[in-house]
Amino acid sequence: MIRATTAVRRTSAHVTMTKGRRIAQLLSFLVILLPAAARAASVEMMTTSGCSCCHAWARHLHAAGFEVTVKDLAMGQLMRAKLDAGVPATLAACHTARIGGYVVEGHVPAREIQKLLTERPDAIGLVVPGMPIGSPGMESGDRREAYEVLLLKRGGKTEVFARYE
Numbered sequence: 275m276i277r278a279t280t281a282v283r284r285t286s287a288h289v290t291m292t293k294g295r296r297i298a299q300l301l302s303f304l305v306i307l308l309p310a311a312a313r314a315a316s317v318e319m320m321t322t323s324g325c326s327c328c329h330a331w332a333r334h335l336h337a338a339g340f341e342v343t344v345k346d347l348a349m350g351q352l353m354r355a356k357l358d359a360g361v362p363a364t365l366a367a368c369h370t371a372r373i374g375g376y377v378v379e380g381h382v383p384a385r386e387i388q389k390l391l392t393e394r395p396d397a398i399g400l401v402v403p404g405m406p407i408g409s410p411g412m413e414s415g416d417r418r419e420a421y422e423v424l425l426l427k428r429g430g431k432t433e434v435f436a437r438y439e
């Protein structure tokens with residue numbers, strides 16, 4: 275009788291431990307996944323106060339599921355931050371963002387950022403130079419300029435990443 279009780283206790287202790295281990299495994303799995311997902315979805319946008327197209331772009335990213343934080347800088351500081359981030363002055367646009375270890379300069383569509391974060395090419399990031407009408411945050415009725423999203427490589431070379439007609 276006593277033995278049987280002990281056996282039952284052992285079994286339940288074993289079951290509890292197995293469950294505990296499973297939960298621990300599941301938790302460690304989630305801990306591995308979550309920071310990567312959080313990093314991918316989190317955007318820090320550097321801009322100058324009063325840049326309405328920058329904020330319109332931030333809303334576009336937010337609508338696409340990104341969490342956007344905004345850092346207002348003086349124009350000189352923003353220019354410095356762009357150069358420090360590896361964006362050549364010739365490709366500079368209005369805002370500069372940091373996303374998942376990449377730099378995103380200008381009105382880059384969320385779709386291309388998602389592609390960048392999925393493919394993770396060896397590059398500085400993406401750039402849409404200038405501020406083409408019709409790009410996200412630069413909407414103006416039905417007007418649309420053709421533009422290219424450039425993949426900015428280390429050293430300043432670029433490749434066409436996407437074309438918008």
Ligand SMILES: [Cu+2]
Pocket residue numbers: 327328368369381405411
């Ligand atoms: Cu702009």
